[in-house]
Amino acid sequence: MAAPLPNTQQAMRRRNLSLVLHAVAAHGPLSRAAVAARIGLTRAAVSTLVDELARDGLLVELGPSRPGTVGRPGSALQLNERGPAGLGAEIGVDHLAVCAMDLGRRVRVRAQVESANRDGAPGPVLGRLAELVRRVAAEAEGEGLRPVGLAVAVPGLVARESCVVVRAPNLGWEGVDVGPALREALPGLPLTVDNEANLGALAELWLGGHDPAPRDFVHVSAEIGIGAAVVIDGRLLRGTHGFAGELGHVPVRPEGPECVCGGRGCLEQYAGEEAVLRAGGIPAEQAADGHRAPGSRIALLARRAADGDQKVRRALRGAGAALGIALAGTVNLLDPQKVVLGGALTPLAPWLLPALERELAQRLTDPARPGQDVVTVSRLGSDGPVLGAAGSVVQGVLDDPAALREDGA
Template sequence: MDRSRADGRTGDSLSRGLSAGVPADQATVRRSNLALVLRHVSASGPCSRSAVALATGLNKTTVTSLVSELQARGLVMETGPQHAGSVGRPSVALALDGSRVGALGVEVNVDYIAAIATDLAGRVLVDRRVGFDAMGSSPERSLDELALVVEKTLADLDRLGVTPAGVTVAIPGLIDTITGTVVVAPNLGWHGVAVAERLSQAGIRPDIPIVVDNDANLAALAEYTSGSEAGTSDLVYLTGEVGVGGGVISGGRLLGGADGFAGEVGHILVDPAGEPCRCGRVGCWETKVGLAALVRMATPDRAYGMGRQVVRDPEERLAEIEQRRAEGDPRVDAAIVEVGRWLGLGASVLVNLFNPRVIVLGGYFARLADRLIPAARQELARLGMTGAAERCRFVASDLGFGAAARGAAGVVVERALSDPTAISIRHPLPSG
């Protein structure tokens, strides 16, 4: 496969920045300065060119040139005069644009495929989720459906006049991010699946970078950048799906591990005499707290794998559980308390290891947080290290089941901010 599709780079990245013949080191410096200015405008705008120069340490002439190029690429726009109370002519304010540049994040999970497309300012342009039985389908069939969702969403962006800067795919499993290959995804039954290569063969334009990463890591990034606990430098995100994954933010950085496989918390052994896990082991944490475990206890007649069933979105399963609870079915409350207890037990391990300030509950955990958290907190207090456990809070995510897809889109945005030359020039650069 073309490895540049997987790692988001292209062989002609230097030639996009400046005209042919400019030495590579100069192109590299200019690309770095473009990113520096763009990030400042993104974080601090609206701001004047003078303010950008002061904050970045670049001279005003250089900033003016860089801003002109960012405008030509459709990344920065002028918003009008900026009145700061000073005497004299008001300066012209700059702000992040990117309204015509899109970022697509896609997630494949056990029973759905989700896609979220944003512009570079993070405004959601497309948000779709389709029910799909990935657990009961072959990898080939799942990749066909994934390609279809990606193609439809890219077509939506095209109709909006938005050019995609890249696609990031979130998968619940161990990912080789260099090649875009799923090493293993136990709940999907995938082993050695070349996702990036398959999408590159599906008619997606070769100039659109394709990246594949772990769903929990991407969701954790979304929480850190735009969730209810955004900016918390030490947090753990738990996916709350059929499988349970974790993304760990430590000191403001995503913890990846030596091979990028950190965060597979769902396969921590918690009960040696417990249920078999799809990873091949017994008693993994996700067999106690995953959505399949809750469904098995609360609505055993609707358990995953019970005969041939219509594909059901997780929201539909939760709605049925809520309905049965409203009807007085005692199994529902008992199941939620049991899941909460095991949730707290596993959380105590994470608190003892990573000392987070917040554990963000995503997926179905967030939906049932008001009933899960009391039981989880009680177990955490019993088993967690004194002090660390007391200072750690459980918080429900407000990003819903779309957190991984949103985080995936955010990776595309981050890449564009880091290398503005990856975005094609839309308007002629001023002469001279």
């Protein structure tokens, strides 16, 4: 995102370029006149802006629009499918994923590899990721796209406005700067790093298939831990230090079991993967046997629950109730439109939801809101973070297309 601009003519033009692009992205194909009507500028002003965006390869003209529209036939505008593209990457515990997304937020290239990232040194992991990104970028260029930025999703805390992973317990990383290795491998490509729950939430906003997309919601996801992202008015709440969203460490039972964070009775102690495996009577060795990757441990739980394993079902009910208690506090505090269960929680939703919704129904203060209306399950599943990463690069282009030029002019 560009820094806030002063209210000069040039700044106004930059904002208006973005307004035109957003209008076409949301409602295109659109004629110049339709764009003008939507954003409240004159047709002449819009035409100048459109010419500029077309020259920069962001918009294309589809030829004369269909007859029957009033006035002289205008050619319909659409985002360029062969223009700038966003690259998104995800460092999972057991895999690396990369995708390239065009301005219309369609995934055009995608690659994923198994990769034992847990407890290995960060260097080789970042080397493999850089290689994968280079490959996807080259394929995207082969399709006529022009990668303009890379965003990387990591399962951990990232210091605000930096590429430093402060702590990613599931990777065994602490204070790892992801920047140098990726910048060296991909010189000149702007890079951002963000928490996977944050990027998963943004994916929900742009690609979640909601109509209309909620502007204020809490996105809850899990990969071993429990993470959440708070979206307010369509923007991520990052927090003063970039650490917002630690739903897993909301106290559920203040005198409960000790937590790795130093507290007691945190949500993670009841609804985290390890706690659920334990309560479900699945010994650590058995869970590890062929189910080392968290995704497959979640799949194991889902399969057993589907098969009618009462102990696993009871464990998931307990996790759902704990989620409901923590989320009741969250909803009472923030009054969001929706709570979205995403990521690894998606396949477990059928067994988590009843207890979760029962707690919400009992504990929400909002007189207008029955608990059942609040929670929804993401359709993106575990793809959220990598899609949100690429989508955030695209969003940067839509928000300030002029920044793509070297001089910003």
